[in-house]
Amino acid sequence: MEAVLFQWLKLVLVSVMVVVLVLKLWVLLWWRPRKIEDHFSRQGIKGPPYHFFIGNVKELVGMMLKASATPMPNSSHNILPRVLSFYHHWKKIYGATFLVWFGPTVRLTVSDPDLIREIFISKSEFYEKTDAHPLIKQLEGDGLLSLKGQKWAHHRKIITPTFHMENLKLLVPVMAQRVTEMLDQWSAMLSDSGDIKIDVCEWFQTLTEDVITRTAFGISYEEGKAIFRLQAQELVLAAETFQKVFIPGYRFLPTKRNIRCWKLDKEIKKSLMKLIERRKMKARNVKEEEGAMDLLGSLIEASYSSPNMTVHDMIEECKSFFFAGKETTSNLLTWTTVLLSMHPEWQVQARDEVLRVCGSRDLPTKDDLVKLKTLSMILNESLRLYPPVIATIREAKSDAKLGGYMIPRGTELLIPILAVHHDQTIWGNDANEFNPGRFSKGVASAAKHPVGFIPFGLGVRTCIGQNLAILQAKLALSIILQRFTFRLAQTYQHAPTVLMLLYPQYGAPIIFKPR
Numbered sequence: 001m002e003a004v005l006f007q008w009l010k011l012v013l014v015s016v017m018v019v020v021l022v023l024k025l026w027v028l029l030w031w032r033p034r035k036i037e038d039h040f041s042r043q044g045i046k047g048p049p050y051h052f053f054i055g056n057v058k059e060l061v062g063m064m065l066k067a068s069a070t071p072m073p074n075s076s077h078n079i080l081p082r083v084l085s086f087y088h089h090w091k092k093i094y095g096a097t098f099l100v101w102f103g104p105t106v107r108l109t110v111s112d113p114d115l116i117r118e119i120f121i122s123k124s125e126f127y128e129k130t131d132a133h134p135l136i137k138q139l140e141g142d143g144l145l146s147l148k149g150q151k152w153a154h155h156r157k158i159i160t161p162t163f164h165m166e167n168l169k170l171l172v173p174v175m176a177q178r179v180t181e182m183l184d185q186w187s188a189m190l191s192d193s194g195d196i197k198i199d200v201c202e203w204f205q206t207l208t209e210d211v212i213t214r215t216a217f218g219i220s221y222e223e224g225k226a227i228f229r230l231q232a233q234e235l236v237l238a239a240e241t242f243q244k245v246f247i248p249g250y251r252f253l254p255t256k257r258n259i260r261c262w263k264l265d266k267e268i269k270k271s272l273m274k275l276i277e278r279r280k281m282k283a284r285n286v287k288e289e290e291g292a293m294d295l296l297g298s299l300i301e302a303s304y305s306s307p308n309m310t311v312h313d314m315i316e317e318c319k320s321f322f323f324a325g326k327e328t329t330s331n332l333l334t335w336t337t338v339l340l341s342m343h344p345e346w347q348v349q350a351r352d353e354v355l356r357v358c359g360s361r362d363l364p365t366k367d368d369l370v371k372l373k374t375l376s377m378i379l380n381e382s383l384r385l386y387p388p389v390i391a392t393i394r395e396a397k398s399d400a401k402l403g404g405y406m407i408p409r410g411t412e413l414l415i416p417i418l419a420v421h422h423d424q425t426i427w428g429n430d431a432n433e434f435n436p437g438r439f440s441k442g443v444a445s446a447a448k449h450p451v452g453f454i455p456f457g458l459g460v461r462t463c464i465g466q467n468l469a470i471l472q473a474k475l476a477l478s479i480i481l482q483r484f485t486f487r488l489a490q491t492y493q494h495a496p497t498v499l500m501l502l503y504p505q506y507g508a509p510i511i512f513k514p515r
């Protein structure tokens, strides 16, 4: 009798649990989305209808695949329909501020510069960064990119001086040396016709990797390089997994790839730990006065006075900077080289300026770089048309008022940087044309709205590495312009696409000819 009762109770308990689970799923996957749709609809904000569980993913993927199936004409910079096809399509139907469902997660697209200013500046206390996808988190580390609150503020304060222009300028000679080494290699590979075809994506990646390693590790550069090599391998493995369908918990299964990832992660942490210990010993014995201050040095220094800067924190920051600093700058270099190949008249202007300021062979100095105004204009126009980071996301920490809209706590806001940069109401009728001249009177007066140009983000969480990126890009391009003329290879296909960052789908083959 007791056994029967026990069985019966068990059955009831299981049934209750199943009912609760089903109810929870129903709320999460059906009732809540409907409620959110209603809430925004009452305020005049619409969007493509939510579909159970998958949201708008099917349409999103379909549009993306269709858009990326064929390359664009080389002369066109109207890349929004190809790169952010869903935004381009639904904006025409629902207006610039609309709802889109990534599964059961809703995002409100916000491209009105007045609203963007509220999110990042005037009412930034209501919004914070979202938690990254677990795979991205593993790659980017738990550093400045993803930290929040007091810990973020503490780290940002410690790291900021490393990225001040005065400190970075000390790196110019060593950066210039790396660029010349790269160009010497190109010169040694010239074909019989006296030129060479280079896929600049790969070469620029190696170059920027070198610079970010020096900025992060300074005097421990060689040891740091070995660690970043391991991280690069980890990046490749994680990126492969990222391209597959996301199965929650899959990264914890002992698959061959996961085991390799774990091993790499362990090795990276162990090597960094050793490096930090050795560096601490060295710092006690040697006064490092000459040379630029590096990231690791600043973190170690801070750890002496603050128990809140642990070895774990230092490891995570190093990971974060390698992730944030490498491909962003190499993408900027790639797109600018492509643009100068497509627009030879600007290549000539930029070269004339470099030759006037630095001569035809002397390496540009830090003071020369400041004088290269045309090159600055070209880089800005490149960042406008082809921003390496095409969008960013924020989440409402509490119920908030944005413009006239009521935003419930937890709503994610998608800010499509690329769309803002191509908006004709902000940039005029020639928004999709390459015209560096629009920046001739500076960034502030180039657009009709001060928030129209945001390649490095906005507000307190603006990119900490922007000085380094611009310095490096200017230096590399000026030395390339001194030594080579260049044009697109016939095999180049204009196909900007996005996988985390904006990159050329089929690479960027360019023909370089020594001058």
Ligand code: HEM
Pocket (backbone or CB within 6 Å): 144, 145, 146, 156, 212, 215, 320, 321, 324, 325, 326, 328, 329, 332, 387, 388, 389, 392, 393, 454, 455, 456, 457, 458, 460, 461, 462, 463, 464, 465, 466, 468, 469
């Ligand atoms: C052309 C090159 C680059 C572009 C376009 C770029 C773009 C951005 C953008 C848009 C953000 C803000 C993201 C957001 O608000 O959600 C950001 C943040 C950040 N970037 Fe960059 N970045 C570049 C280069 C670099 C470099 C070279 C480094 C490091 C050496 C770096 C390190 C960071 C870090 C650590 C953050 C987070 C800052 C914080 O939240 O306090 N970036 N970047």
